[in-house]
Amino acid sequence: MNILVLIKQVPDTEAKIVVSGGKVQEAGIKWIISPYDEIALEEAIRIKEKTGGTVTAISVGDDLVQQSIRTAYAMGADHGIHIKHDQYQMLDAFAIASAIAKAIEGRDFQVVLAGRQGSDSDNGQVPLILGTLKGWGVVSFAKKVEIDSQKATVHVEAEGGEAIYESTLPVIITANAGLNEPRYPSLKGIMASKKKPIEVINFADLGLGTVSRIEILGFEPPPPRPQGRFIDGADPAAKAKELARALREEIKVI
Amino acid sequence: MAKILAIGEVANGIPKKATREITSVGRSLGEVHTLVLGTQAEAAASEVARHGAEVIYAVESSDYNGEAWSQMAAQIVREGGYEIVLIPHSWAGRDVSARLATLLDSAVISDAVEIHNEGGRIKIKKPVYSGKAFVWLKSTAAIQVVTVRPNSQKIEENPGAGKLEKRQLDLSKVKARQISFIPQKSTRVSLTEADIVVSAGRGIKGPENLYLIENLADVLGAGMGATRAVVDAGWCDHTLQVGQTGVTVSPTLYIAVGISGAIQHLAGMGSSKYIVAINKDPDAPIFKVATYGVVDDLFQVVPPLTEEFKQMLGK
Ligand SMILES: Cc1cc2nc3c(=O)[nH]c(=O)nc-3n(C[C@H](O)[C@H](O)[C@H](O)COP(=O)(O)OP(=O)(O)OC[C@H]3O[C@@H](n4cnc5c(N)ncnc54)[C@H](O)[C@@H]3O)c2cc1C
Numbered sequence: 116m117n118i119l120v121l122i123k124q125v126p127d128t129e130a131k132i133v134v135s136g137g138k139v140q141e142a143g144i145k146w147i148i149s150p151y152d153e154i155a156l157e158e159a160i161r162i163k164e165k166t167g168g169t170v171t172a173i174s175v176g177d178d179l180v181q182q183s184i185r186t187a188y189a190m191g192a193d194h195g196i197h198i199k200h201d202q203y204q205m206l207d208a209f210a211i212a213s214a215i216a217k218a219i220e221g222r223d224f225q226v227v228l229a230g231r232q233g234s235d236s237d238n239g240q241v242p243l244i245l246g247t248l249k250g251w252g253v254v255s256f257a258k259k260v261e262i263d264s265q266k267a268t269v270h271v272e273a274e275g276g277e278a279i280y281e282s283t284l285p286v287i288i289t290a291n292a293g294l295n296e297p298r299y300p301s302l303k304g305i306m307a308s309k310k311k312p313i314e315v316i317n318f319a320d321l322g323l324g325t326v327s328r329i330e331i332l333g334f335e336p337p338p339p340r341p342q343g344r345f346i347d348g349a350d351p352a353a354k355a356k357e358l359a360r361a362l363r364e365e366i367k368v369i
Numbered sequence: 370m371a372k373i374l375a376i377g378e379v380a381n382g383i384p385k386k387a388t389r390e391i392t393s394v395g396r397s398l399g400e401v402h403t404l405v406l407g408t409q410a411e412a413a414a415s416e417v418a419r420h421g422a423e424v425i426y427a428v429e430s431s432d433y434n435g436e437a438w439s440q441m442a443a444q445i446v447r448e449g450g451y452e453i454v455l456i457p458h459s460w461a462g463r464d465v466s467a468r469l470a471t472l473l474d475s476a477v478i479s480d481a482v483e484i485h486n487e488g489g490r491i492k493i494k495k496p497v498y499s500g501k502a503f504v505w506l507k508s509t510a511a512i513q514v515v516t517v518r519p520n521s522q523k524i525e526e527n528p529g530a531g532k533l534e535k536r537q538l539d540l541s542k543v544k545a546r547q548i549s550f551i552p553q554k555s556t557r558v559s560l561t562e563a564d565i566v567v568s569a570g571r572g573i574k575g576p577e578n579l580y581l582i583e584n585l586a587d588v589l590g591a592g593m594g595a596t597r598a599v600v601d602a603g604w605c606d607h608t609l610q611v612g613q614t615g616v617t618v619s620p621t622l623y624i625a626v627g628i629s630g631a632i633q634h635l636a637g638m639g640s641s642k643y644i645v646a647i648n649k650d651p652d653a654p655i656f657k658v659a660t661y662g663v664v665d666d667l668f669q670v671v672p673p674l675t676e677e678f679k680q681m682l683g684k
């Protein structure tokens with residue numbers, strides 16, 4: 116089984132995002148593999164450990180993403196492809212998916228794993244676009260995955276319950292939290308990852324031209340939340356009473 | 370006038386709240402037609418028409434299939450010459466929108482909380498970095514596809530003709546299909562649609578105390594959520610997790626009980642209109658975003674609070 120994992124580099128979830136002049140200030144941000152992609156990577160490695168084959172990690176981004184590809188190596192990925200674009204943040208999901216589609220032409224993958232959404236864009240579009248471009252089955256929000264030589268059986272967390280999907284191969288599956296607990300790379304893995312080569316493809320060489328269809332007009336910080344207040348009361352019951360009153364009379368939500 | 374297709378969901382003949390929202394938005398932007406998919410879809414037509422739909426395409430469908438839905442929708446968009454497509458940013462909506470946009474040679478501007486029309490071009494505002502910033506986006510594609518965050522838009526009464534057209538899904542060629550569905554046991558309102566959400570944090574100490582939160586939620590007819598700490602401890606199901614790696618909610622009222630307010634939790638509920646926090650630690654970060662804060666022991670506050678609401682609501 117040859118498995119491709121889409122990994123996106125994003126700011127650490129604890130990172131403070133500072134917006135000024137309509138732009139996100141990147142200085143001081145620590146970059147990590149998007150949390151759902153780490154889960155996707157873990158799942159790919161587990162499938163490989165069971166059925167054999169290879170795991171390839173691919174990332175569209177600037178030179179910094181090589182660090183994420185090395186983390187993938189340290190966890191157990193065999194190959195890494197870096198599609199280099201210095202201003203990848205300006206690319207939309209369609210452009211990223213098109214680049215990945217083009218880069219994997221002629222390569223043989225039966226399973227593609229990705230995150231359910233990037234923790235920066237919160238979009239969840241790249242895997243679906245890739246699947247639609249390729250004509251492959253896509254199953255989103257996986258919480259359990261079983262693969263055999265013919266098909267994938269995927270349990271997903273759907274609205275109102277758990278749905279079980281079956282797909283022909285190749286298949287694209289997006290990972291939800293709870294699918295697995297990603298491993299920590301071993302020291303040996305980390306050492307070995309430093310020497311492994313990374314295949315670099317220039318975005319411009321893919322011949323896609325200007326593919327983005329979404330224009331970023333500008334960023335702004337979130338509006339400050341209006342000042343709240345503490346509820347006073349002699350004891351917990353009095354506070355409960357005052358809170359209920361405020362909800363009913365002041366903001367009229369009850 | 371712009372031609373708009375709203376694509377919504379129906380369950381047992383009742384349109385989802387988000388379907389009413391996007392139809393209302395569509396009506397404010399131009400002439401709106403609504404495509405509804407779900408069980409007893411036709412029965413929902415008159416309800417949807419109340420919010421402005423001139424035409425309603427009803428598709429009977431008992432399970433979600435993104436491939437089939439997107440193919441059918443693409444055909445309707447092409448035939449009807451729609452210029453703008455509105456879809457809720459729900460579980461199914463996210464999935465179908467990216468597929469549909471690709472079939473239409475377009476791209477999705479997703480999770481809009483504000484939508485403006487500038488001479489036929491849609492400009493949206495959406496949260497990014499889990500709500501730590503907002504970005505303004507514009508689509509440059511011929512057909513503009515937008516997903517809209519549930520609970521972010523007003524529902525308007527503005528009756529349209531509601532001419533009914535029936536369509537059928539073609540599931541014969543899909544690569545991935547649903548083979549079974551295990552419904553949730555809970556009968557509570559779904560988290561993303563709920564107008565009030567009550568969430569439990571590690572402060573509740575153990576699963577045996579979850580009933581306190583459940584009772585409070587039930588008196589208010591609210592949805593129930595939890596933090597990752599509660600989910601990871603195995604005290605409740607993962608589907609209830611609110612936050613960066615869980616569900617995003619924007620109810621009118623969010624009640625956080627025994628929750629510290631970690632940044633990853635705030636990411637999932639920070640856009641709630643009003644926030645109540647009950648926590649015994651006055652320095653808990655949750656109080657920074659709270660409209661009302663109660664500093665006290667939740668075990669002493671929640672039972673009388675539930676009682677107060679019961680009386681208020683005559684339950
Ligand atoms: C990549 C990543 C993703 C994450 N995603 C999520 C996510 O999606 N959702 C999420 O929730 N978390 C997420 N987290 C975890 C998050 O960082 C916090 O650990 C978690 O939200 C804490 O949950 P809590 O508030 O229930 O627990 P705690 O932080 O332990 O807070 C418990 C609170 O209860 C109060 N308390 C205790 N006893 C009482 C009492 N008797 N009465 C009143 N108050 C009391 C305490 O004062 C304390 O403030 C994520 C973390 C990472 C690293």
Ligand SMILES: Nc1ncnc2c1ncn2[C@@H]1O[C@H](COP(=O)(O)O)[C@@H](O)[C@H]1O
Nearest residue numbers: 121122175229230232233238239240241
């Ligand atoms: N630049 C990228 N390089 C590789 N994979 C990506 C990239 N952007 C998004 N993805 C994949 O697509 C998923 C959804 O991302 P998004 O559509 O940005 O929310 C991510 O979790 C990744 O698996």
